[in-house]
Amino acid sequence: MTTLLNDPVTRTRAYFGGEWRSTPRTFEVFYPSTLESIGAVADCTEGDARRAIDAAELALKEWRRVNPYQRGKILRKWHDLMFERKEDLARLMTLEMGKPISETRGEVHYAASFIEWCAEEAGRISGERVSLRMGNKRGLTAQEPVGIVYAVTPWNFPAGMITRKAAPALAAGCVMILKPAEQSPMTALYLAELWLEAGGPANTLQVLPTSDAAALTAPFMEDERVRKLTFTGSTAVGRLLYQQAARTLKRVSLELGGHAPFLIFADADLERAAREVVGSKFRNAGQTCISTNRVYVQREVADEFTRILTEKTAKLRLGDPLSDDTGVGPVVEQAGLDKVKAHVEDALSRGARATVGGSVQGGLYFQPTVLTDVDPDSLILREETFGPVAPVVVFDTEEEGLRLANDSEYGLAAYAYTRDLSRAWRVAEALEYGIVGINDGVPSAGAPHVPFGGMKNSGVGREGxxxxxxxxxxxxxxxxxx
Structure with a gap:
């Protein structure tokens, strides 16, 4: 009988140094819906990290010499294999971090799109002719791989955050060593398996799960051979890694926290705006860095918009993420649930009112929630909640709305709804965010060729x-x- 502990989609061994390896220590991965273990995964150490760097150094010498067009062909095969194993990948992501399977199926498409784009672009990597002022000289540029890349990825997009980093790195001729999130390492291991099956050379994509991220990361930060760090996660950890990377002057890409505002002006299509807020806020139980975290509504339409938003939120089905008709699943872990509860309780204690939801359903499930009359000093308006809660705040003028929206240390994503073309341009230009959706609640969905990244404390660099x-x-x- 198949149980979660012996589900055929699970993966447990690390891949480094040219081999699939078990380790003396392991750590368990849990299904957030029931808190059942789905398996014990290899727990890699500092020594394993050093072996991976040595192997990557040798792999880089060969991979960077492979014709870029040929690299693109291998990437294309990797892309195709992801679709052949779509159901397995979707199920595994759902088991690891509780995202509804309807969403993880979509994530396979999203993740594969980065591989497809980079596969096509690999053969276009080139230089350019540069005119010089001296007649006896000719100038040109060449683009070459940075080298060994250390990647640290989060749990909320177990496939998409990996391919968004690995696909361009491999297309460029770099090699990558990946530390996946402790909550979702198996998807990373499966993707490495498919990369090798596609013809990816040994050690060009190594995956080292660990329960001690700081210890595993230290050798990568110290080693001069590792020339690039790419990280998606919290701003606090990003700052620490930025400091560590500076000692060896590594190239750095950081995609950090978000606190996305959603402005709804009085002239907006309220039905459509509410639908987009629901899609942005409650996707993955609100656990995405670009999820709407603050909803600002112009006073003239605040009551009507809140009514529509409440009705749509109430229709969301909270339940087993392996069920096709589930709209919202559990949060990933107890610490995340505790933060959601604290934010909601703080807002309610300051006079807010829950028009729907507002409490724990059981286990790691929190009811999809809409809060109104939220005090400006509430935690939920100052910190990223990462949960299925939409606080609604009223504003009067365009200037006030923009001031409230920009009043954050973060600058990843922001949204606005209006029918006024002039206002649309003014707002788009005034919002201090790296991604802005005007009448669009998911501006980066399914678009591997657009830039993704933030301003201020939301990071440096761009992906896509x-x-x-x-x-x-x-x-x-x-x-x-x-």
Whole structure:
């Protein structure tokens, strides 16, 4: 009989040094819906990290010499294999972190899209001719791989956050060593398995799960051979890694916290705006960095919009994420649930009112919630909640709405709804965020060729499109006398 502990989609061994390896220590991965263990995964150490770096150094020498067009062909095969194993990947992601399977199926498409784009772009990596002022010289540039990349990925998009980093790195001729999140390491191991099956050379994509991220990371930060760090996670950890990377002057990409505002003006299509807020806020139980975290509604339509939003939220089905008709699943772990509860209780204690939801359903499930009359000093308006709660705040003027929206240390994503074309331009230009959706609650969905990244304390660098590919390339200038 198949149980979660012997489900055929689970993966437990690390991949580094050219082998699939078990380790003396392991750590368990749990299904958030029931808190059942789905398996014990290899727990890698500092020594394993050093072996992976040694292996990556050798792999880099060969991989960077592979014709970029050929690299693209291997990436394309990797993309195709993801679709062949779509149901397995979707189920595994759902088991690891509780995202509804209807969403994890979509994540397979999203993750594969980065591989497809980079597969096509790999053969276009080139330099350019540079005109020089001296007649006896010719100038040109060449683009070369940065080198060994250390990647740290989060649990909320177990496949998408990996391919958004690994696809451009591998297309550029870099090699990658990946530390996946402790909550979702198995998806990373499955993707590495598919990379090797696609023809990816040994040690070009190594995966080292660990329960001690700081210890595993230290060798990568110290080693001069590791030339690039790419990290998605909290701002606090991002700052620490930024400091560590500075000692060896590594190239750095950081995609950090968000606190996305959603502005709804009086002239907006309220039905459509509410639908987009629901889609942005409650996707993955609100556990995405670009999820709406603060909803600002112009006073003239605040009551009507809140009514519509409440009705749509009440229709969301909270339940087993393996069920096709589930709309919202559990949060990933107890610490996340505790933070959601604390934010809601703080808001209620300051006079807020829950028009729907507002409490724990049981286990790691929190009811999809809409709060109104939220005090400006509430925690939920100052910190990223990462849960299925939408606080609604009223504003009067465009200037006030923009002031409230920009009043945050973060600058990842922001949204606004209006029918006024002039206002749309003014708001888009005034919002201090790296991603802005005007009448669009999911501006980066399914678009591997657009830039993704934030301003202020939401990070540095961009992922996606040529911007993301350039993060893994060095430009060399060559001057030749004739």
């Amino acid at each position: 499109g040529h911007w993301g590919l350039e993060e893994y390339l060095e430009t060399k200038f060559i001057s030749m006398g004739v």
